[in-house]
Amino acid sequence: MKGDNGDTADRASPSAGRSVKQALQAAQAQLAAVSDTPRLDAELLLAHALERDRGFLRREPEYRLTDEAAARFTALLERRRAGEPVAYLIGRGGFWSLELALSPAVLIPRPDTEALVEQALAALPPTSPARALDLGTGSGAVALAIAAERPQAEVWAVERSPAALAVAEANGRALGLSVHWLLGDWFSPLPAELRFDLILSNPPYIAAADPHLAQLRFEPQAALVSGPDGLDDIRHLIRHAPQRLHPGGRLLLEHGWEQGAAVRALLAQRGFAEVETWRDLGGRERVSGGVWQGERQG
Numbered sequence: 001m002k003g004d005n006g007d008t009a010d011r012a013s014p015s016a017g018r019s020v021k022q023a024l025q026a027a028q029a030q031l032a033a034v035s036d037t038p039r040l041d042a043e044l045l046l047a048h049a050l051e052r053d054r055g056f057l058r059r060e061p062e063y064r065l066t067d068e069a070a071a072r073f074t075a076l077l078e079r080r081r082a083g084e085p086v087a088y089l090i091g092r093g094g095f096w097s098l099e100l101a102l103s104p105a106v107l108i109p110r111p112d113t114e115a116l117v118e119q120a121l122a123a124l125p126p127t128s129p130a131r132a133l134d135l136g137t138g139s140g141a142v143a144l145a146i147a148a149e150r151p152q153a154e155v156w157a158v159e160r161s162p163a164a165l166a167v168a169e170a171n172g173r174a175l176g177l178s179v180h181w182l183l184g185d186w187f188s189p190l191p192a193e194l195r196f197d198l199i200l201s202n203p204p205y206i207a208a209a210d211p212h213l214a215q216l217r218f219e220p221q222a223a224l225v226s227g228p229d230g231l232d233d234i235r236h237l238i239r240h241a242p243q244r245l246h247p248g249g250r251l252l253l254e255h256g257w258e259q260g261a262a263v264r265a266l267l268a269q270r271g272f273a274e275v276e277t278w279r280d281l282g283g284r285e286r287v288s289g290g291v292w293q294g295e296r297q298g
């Protein structure tokens with residue numbers, strides 16, 4: 001192992017007796033090989049091991065780690081070096097303005113998905129009531145961001161995994177945000193006749209043979225993979241969304257950066273109007289949507 005040439009006591013607990021500052025420096029160097037954000041990772045993991053917030057690390061750089069905290073930190077660093085995401089190691093992550101509890105049952109919310117929230121907010125009037133549906137809500141990130149920004153909107157969210165839905169519900173309770181959570185497959189658990197002004201989803205959209213999946217091995221594959229071309233779930237959502245939209249209602253879907261043209265074509269074929277794609281923070285096509293004007297457009 002890299003840097004593993006100290007004495008036995010050092011190996012057993014490399015951070016014991018070290019200051020916060022020293023422990024962070026050593027950890028940052030170790031994590032540089034596995035992470036794009038080694039300093040941030042080190043701070044989040046050390047704060048977690050100390051059961052403090054990151055502000056404590058800034059205020060107390062000379063604080064000495066206890067043996068127990070050092071051992072916890074070492075164990076977290078080892079898991080991080082094996083590729084486990086920080087969000088799962090600390091059980092938390094940020095999305096939009098929200099701090100969320102996360103577990104390996106849910107996909108870790110991505111900054112890319114903020115493009116989906118932005119378009120949802122553009123579609124939802126800030127002052128009049130509207131009904132929105134988030135399909136495949138996972139941690140609840142998207143539904144909760146919308147509930148936080150549009151308090152007068154009625155937000156519904158569906159999730160197929162009971163373990164994921166439990167995370168979402170706990171996040172809703174912790175944040176004091178009200179969402180109608182439903183367990184089931186896409187549209188199937190919704191009450192009959194319920195129609196929405198907005199349906200949105202960050203569905204699985206990675207092709208089954210995509211080599212990129214290896215990097216995502218700690219995350220739930222059911223939240224990532226969608227058939228040979230990654231579009232199976234998107235096709236399902238586009239086919240069935242019209243039955244659940246009010247005339248004039250909008251469908252918004254996150255997708256892979258190379259899927260924009262395919263998703264626009266599927267939306268247009270199904271009869272959606274105003275079909276458009278928006279880019280994520282990295283400038284890649286990430287969200288497409290359209291307006292359902294009613295069956296006659298067909």
Ligand code: GLN
Binds near residue numbers: 110112205216
């Ligand atoms: N954006 C994720 C990634 O490629 C995939 C999320 C998804 O399939 N919905 O890392």
